Amino acid sequence: MNILGLSCYYHDSAACLVRDGIVAAAIEEERLTRKKHDSSFPLNAIRHCLAEQGLSGGDLDAVAFYEKPLSKLERALMTSGDLAAWNIDHFISASARLEETIAEAIGYDRGLLYLEHHLSHAAAAFYPSPFEDAAILTVDGVGEWATTAIFAGQGGRIDQRSEIRYPDSLGLLYSAMTAFLGFEVNEGEYKLMGLASYGRPRHTALFERVIRLHPDGSFRLSPEFFSYAHHRDGMFTPALADLLGMAPRQPHEAIGQRHMDMAASIQAVLEQALLNLAGAARRITGARNLCMAGGVAHNVVANAAIRDSGLFEGLFIQPAAGDSGGALGAALYA
Ligand SMILES: [Fe+2]
Missing domain, CATH: 3.30.420.40 (ATPase, nucleotide binding domain)
Incomplete structure (x- = not known):
């Protein structure tokens, strides 16, 4: 075949x-x-x-x-x-x-x-993994409507258990902050992740108005801070700059400590949201292993936080976690 x-x-x-x-x-x-x-x-x-x-x-x-x-x-x-x-x-x-x-x-x-x-992402994560059964968490910018999904994988079967839909999206939140800090969307996210290691997460409290995490693992974004739903090339609104108390960094502008601290803050927020989702995946499926894919699963620092959380015994990340x-x-x- x-x-x-x-x-x-x-x-x-x-x-x-x-x-x-x-x-x-x-x-x-x-x-x-x-x-x-x-x-x-x-x-x-x-x-x-x-x-x-x-x-x-x-x-x-x-x-x-x-x-x-x-x-x-x-x-x-x-x-x-x-x-x-x-x-x-x-x-x-x-x-x-x-x-x-x-x-x-x-x-x-x-x-x-x-x-x-998201089923394509889930299959790419689960079938090549070493696990016979596993929870599968897929997180990206957006597919058709879904931006996040939890599946149960067992043997050859993959069954979807929950999903979060556009415009609530961790991938688009991270991409919006990538653009805010002067990097190219769908390319510079790894720079944001790297920059985070030079800063301190001093501004995470500000993001409580941007994203709300729910006990069931889901999350909601506050739409007033984002423009991607209205303009394909836009990512955030002036309200985000007002909230964060700084102007968006221009691509050729020097990188300062405040940019590093903001990068560390959004990275910390992303990790909290993913840990919340991973906890839900554990509860919903009862599985002891986790497989992940979707563009957000390229964030190796967040992946390490999930690995170190003790939520799962085994973790498999699809290396081609993005749309390829x-x-x-x-x-x-x-
Ligand atoms: Fe995707």
Whole structure:
């Protein structure tokens, strides 16, 4: 059984070939085009995976896509105040033509399997893990509607137990602070995490007005501080600067201690929110092991806090925790 998994059209396009349940080949498009975070149709990655195994499109039994474009479009139409900035025409035509594009590229024309975005992340975390049963926590910016989900994995099964929906998003909160501190969204989050180690979390109390953590593990963001729901390129409102008592750092502005302290503060807030979620995952599933994926699972400092918390005996983080790993999860789940 040969299954091809794909992710594309947002960032970090990738292809993955699974043969009889084993990952035979997987690669991000950017590694072949040398274009960082390449989001285009992963033609080169697909060809690479097939060539690696001496296969052609006709040898494939199924092709699985890592999310449901129509649900994503629904969210954009229902929540965005700036549809022009979404480049909706391009999104619709690219997604609608996906099956046609695959047929033209490799001659495979037997339809696509569309998985939920967070289910793809969950599958990418659980199936490659060493665990027979585990709680699965997926946390990112946003997929279709979900931004966070808890699953129970047992044997070959993955069952969703809860989810948190857009616009409440830890990934978007962290990206908003990435932008606030002068780094590029969907690229500079690791710089924010690194910067945090130079500061002290002196401002965490300020974030109590930004994010509320609930005893059941969930959280809510206060919408007045964020603009990502209204403008695709916007992340935060002037109210955030007022609350934090500092101007957003410009990209070429020198980094000062106050920036480091703010980075340490949002990192501490993120860790608290993730520990709250991990505790809920433990209670809901009863599992002794935890698997994680989604872009936020690239935050290794937070991952270490979860590991050291004692909540779980075993922890597995999918190395391709971001959306490129969705291609892997889609292929493994299918
Ligand atoms: Fe994602």
